[in-house]
Amino acid sequence: MDQGAAVESVAYDVIVVGSGPGGATVAREMARRGARVLLLEQGSAAPLEGTLRQMAAMAALPGRGAFLHRDGSLLVRAIASGGSSAINYATAMAPPLPLFLRHGIDLAPALRQLREEVPMLPLPDRLVGTMAARIMGAARELGHDWRKLDKMIYADQCRSGCWRCTYGCPFGAKWTARNFVDDALAHGALLLDQARVTRVLLRDGRAVGVEFVRAGTVRQAYADVVVLAGGGIGSPRLLRASGLSSGAAALFSDPVIAVMGTVDDIDGGKEVPMAAGMHLQGDGITLADMTLPKAMYQAFAAQAGRLDRLLAHRRTLTVMVKIRDQIGGSIGPLWVDKTLTAADRAKFHLGVRMAREILTRAGAHHVFESRHFAAHPGGSVLIGAGVDQHLQTSTEKLYVCDASVIPEAWGLPPTVTLLCLGKYLAAHLSAVR
Numbered sequence: 513m514d515q516g517a518a519v520e521s522v523a524y525d526v527i528v529v530g531s532g533p534g535g536a537t538v539a540r541e542m543a544r545r546g547a548r549v550l551l552l553e554q555g556s557a558a559p560l561e562g563t564l565r566q567m568a569a570m571a572a573l574p575g576r577g578a579f580l581h582r583d584g585s586l587l588v589r590a591i592a593s594g595g596s597s598a599i600n601y602a603t604a605m606a607p608p609l610p611l612f613l614r615h616g617i618d619l620a621p622a623l624r625q626l627r628e629e630v631p632m633l634p635l636p637d638r639l640v641g642t643m644a645a646r647i648m649g650a651a652r653e654l655g656h657d658w659r660k661l662d663k664m665i666y667a668d669q670c671r672s673g674c675w676r677c678t679y680g681c682p683f684g685a686k687w688t689a690r691n692f693v694d695d696a697l698a699h700g701a702l703l704l705d706q707a708r709v710t711r712v713l714l715r716d717g718r719a720v721g722v723e724f725v726r727a728g729t730v731r732q733a734y735a736d737v738v739v740l741a742g743g744g745i746g747s748p749r750l751l752r753a754s755g756l757s758s759g760a761a762a763l764f765s766d767p768v769i770a771v772m773g774t775v776d777d778i779d780g781g782k783e784v785p786m787a788a789g790m791h792l793q794g795d796g797i798t799l800a801d802m803t804l805p806k807a808m809y810q811a812f813a814a815q816a817g818r819l820d821r822l823l824a825h826r827r828t829l830t831v832m833v834k835i836r837d838q839i840g841g842s843i844g845p846l847w848v849d850k851t852l853t854a855a856d857r858a859k860f861h862l863g864v865r866m867a868r869e870i871l872t873r874a875g876a877h878h879v880f881e882s883r884h885f886a887a888h889p890g891g892s893v894l895i896g897a898g899v900d901q902h903l904q905t906s907t908e909k910l911y912v913c914d915a916s917v918i919p920e921a922w923g924l925p926p927t928v929t930l931l932c933l934g935k936y937l938a939a940h941l942s943a944v945r
């Protein structure tokens with residue numbers, strides 16, 4: 513029998529919509545506390561293969577995983593169990609605790625717990641690729657505070673000379689939100705994948721469940737509490753589709769430019785991206801190495817019009833320049849649009865100049881840049897505006913827990929923060945149950 517056949521007849525304690533870092537954590541924490549949890553995910557829970565084909569199905573289908581903006585730049589997210597963590601670069605950064613305290617939220621207890629539960633350590637030297645090491649050496653020679661970054665990677669299961677984390681690690685070496693989904697299932701939660709939630713069901717002004725489509729059939733499920741965790745694009749869309757917000761939501765996206773240059777004495781191209789880097793908090797700029805698989809590199813080179821560089825993948829060093837962009841643009845029912853402001857462009861200007869200096873110091877020639885692209889949609893249902901300090905919307909029993917609630921312009925790897933928010937929300941829900 514289909515596992516999901518009887519969801520209508522079960523009264524759940526919590527329905528969680530979306531299985532990315534935010535949703536997986538709430539589902540896991542609530543299931544561990546004995547709650548009856550239903551987790552609905554529109555993507556597939558098929559095992560990760562580490563292939564371009566599977567990654568593209570998750571994150572490159574236009575209007576689903578990939579959104580082309582008016583200025584020709586791209587925003588991507590993954591539609592899959594685990595959300596974008598399935599294909600992310602596994603860089604761990606602790607949440608800025610003072611920022612959340614300003615909004616009445618203490619994430620310190622959640623962070624302490626997570627450090628015991630999730631790997632967050634720099635890679636051992638044997639897993640730092642030759643390209644990352646060359647870039648780090650050059651950056652340090654220039655006086656930059658360039659350090660190994662914490663990674664959500666089980667080093668004992670990770671292999672050198674491998675590039676598959678970017679496509680979805682098939683070896684279980686990279687921690688993803690699927691780890692928490694599995695734990696939620698082990699504690700009795702039910703996951704229905706390929707189940708697209710279309711709206712929140714309301715009774716007397718309270719959330720009582722959701723309507724969703726699975727295998728072409730419209731279904732309903734009911735719970736005491738509904739948590740939207742559809743990510744920075746998915747959650748504001750669901751609020752709007754449910755008549756619970758008006759107008760298109762704005763967002764941040766933490767856009768990135770890849771600066772690339774060829775060296776003559778390295779034969780590489782297969783390594784963990786973002787092994788090391790530096791974060792300039794005041795400037796809102798992050799730089800890191802970002803060696804990508806050949807097909808992705810070639811897409812960047814082609815997009816930049818550098819057909820002369822198409823065959824240089826194994827010799828190309830890449831530095832990622834990420835900026836903290838201003839919140840703006842809009843999320844519509846079928847599209848997302850976000851263009852750079854003058855302040856955003858000034859940050860890119862500075863960051864790209866630094867990346868070029870580092871590459872030149874590393875001995876690179878034929879240096880060129882990609883257009884900007886982005887992978888961190890968020891800030892679209894802000895704490896203090898779209899949700900309160902307990903992440904509840906103005907609709908009783910309806911919460912949001914994902915990158916959309918991040919309350920200010922961001923520019924950081926968000927995953928650990930979202931895990932903390934998931935734990936924080938679960939603690940609150942348990943206290944008021």
Ligand SMILES: Cc1cc2nc3c(=O)[nH]c(=O)nc-3n(C[C@H](O)[C@H](O)[C@H](O)COP(=O)(O)OP(=O)(O)OC[C@H]3O[C@@H](n4cnc5c(N)ncnc54)[C@H](O)[C@@H]3O)c2cc1C
Nearest residue numbers: 530532534554595596601603709742743746914915925927
């Ligand atoms: C290429 C790439 C590299 C990255 N690298 C890093 C990194 O190194 N470190 C870091 O911290 N972060 C990184 N990120 C960002 C990070 O992965 C995301 O910010 C994070 O996954 C967002 O989590 P979330 O819970 O907000 O939602 P998401 O991960 O977006 O998950 C939301 C889930 O909800 C589902 N959903 C949406 N709407 C519905 C609906 N209506 N019904 C059912 N399901 C729905 C989606 O299918 C999705 O699976 C990267 C992202 C990408 C794409």
